[in-house]
Amino acid sequence: MQEDFHYYATYCAALLAGYKHIDSLDICYAAQMVDHCSVTWLKKFGGPYMAATTQLQAELLQARTDPIGLCDITRIWSAFHFLPKDLYADIDKGTKSYKDKYRLICGTNGDLLKDTVKLAKGKGLEAAGIAMHVLADTWAHTYFAGTPSLVINNTNWYFYELFPAEGVEPERRQIVFSHNPSASEDVDKPVYVSSVYQSNEHSIMNLGHGRAGHLPDYSYIRYAYLPAWGGYKEIIKDNPHDYEHAFAQMVYALSYLRGDIDVFEKDSYAFDKIQSHLKKIRGIISKRQIDASGDWKAFGESLTGEEIPDFDMDKYILEYVHSQDKSDTYLGRFFNGALLQKKMVAEKIMESGNRLAGFL
């Protein structure tokens, strides 16, 4: 997912869950910050490297892919962007190494999602924002794993965009990805860009949904493809459906974090709270565009009449740098929430007998 959903849609979800404008801004800021908090950025002002929640393209290109390097990559991407659905998934094929990778495949409503939301309870708005990022990404990044793996994350030529029509099977148009570094995506032509095929199992090109390009990040698209792990069974990814559920689940989870609900249950959605806005939300989600920030922003501002400022990743650096008690700053609380999330996920993966994420 991108800034449109992690920042603007998360703001809208927080408002609908009952948070005030200012608190909603803090939550959506943290949700978006997860995509920016890299070691390179942390170095800029002396933040703790361990709290990194993402890796920049340049960092990934230089990242080690030996077992220790793979653990570093997997800890970050599994904890924040590709939360595993089932660490004990019943799979009757493959070596242990294959099974370990298979069990890191991201999916919705797993036990780790429940752990993630419960962990954020009572830890402040920053931790709530982090949890919302993780939750939303389980919907967008489902079927891909947060570890570099050809045998899990690869895709092939079988990739079709689906155009639903009344009473008949959806029309299919084959998607041919461009690998040109300078190509820009165009939803009308369409031109979609993806990572190039690399037969090396641990190539960084095989991390997450790189081989499927940005398609999982676009809310309007429906597509059919053959995931590498799926035994030639076609998967249909219906992003409009998934993004709507992601939004409704965020409102539900935020209601829990706010204290309106006592217990967080999996597979629960606050459709009652968004019912009166559902037509508007569906309209934004299904609009064919690469970036829906403008529409989500307008929707959010229409809910409160307040302005939503543009996301500025350096907004809280001065406060952090000049503070005597860094743990009591916005970034201090964000780092704490990120460290707790990373530690929790790494420990759960290790407890399952899977060593791909190592220890924190």
Next chain:
Amino acid sequence: MTIGQKLKNVLSAISMILIGIAMLFFGEKAYMAIIGVFSLTLDIMGIRKLIFYFSMARYMVGGRNILFRGILLFDFGIFTGSLVWVPQVYILLYLAGTLAFSGVVNIIGASEAKRIESSWKLKTFQGIVKILFAISCLLFMHSEIRVVDICAIGFIFSAVMSITNTFRPHQVITID
């Protein structure tokens, strides 16, 4: 590409350049060593692919490609090793053939890249030059020394292209 992978590619290219230089200076005397190294490299690459296939890639959609590549590489390795008992002219023809094959693969790759608006010019250039080297080998087949020189220059060219490719930018999707 990581620093390690870049280093691996550069070292492999440097060894190809050294082979090319050895062929230029020592001519037929370098044959046995070149064939030995070539054969061993192909066998190791083939075995690695086969291990990867049987441990993991056989469960993957399209994983049989890895199996076929492994078998083909291993087979080529054994075949190359067997050439030590064959007259030199056939070895040179074989080396020219591998250059031509590699050139054709480059051109097919380039046409595919062009179709999906990816970079194709360098690959096409690489493919055409390799095929021209192979044709030159055939034209000068009667002169073993010239054929050796052409093959040597072909190896050096491939190595230089490999280094160039190593340092070219590649598309990586930043996952948000």
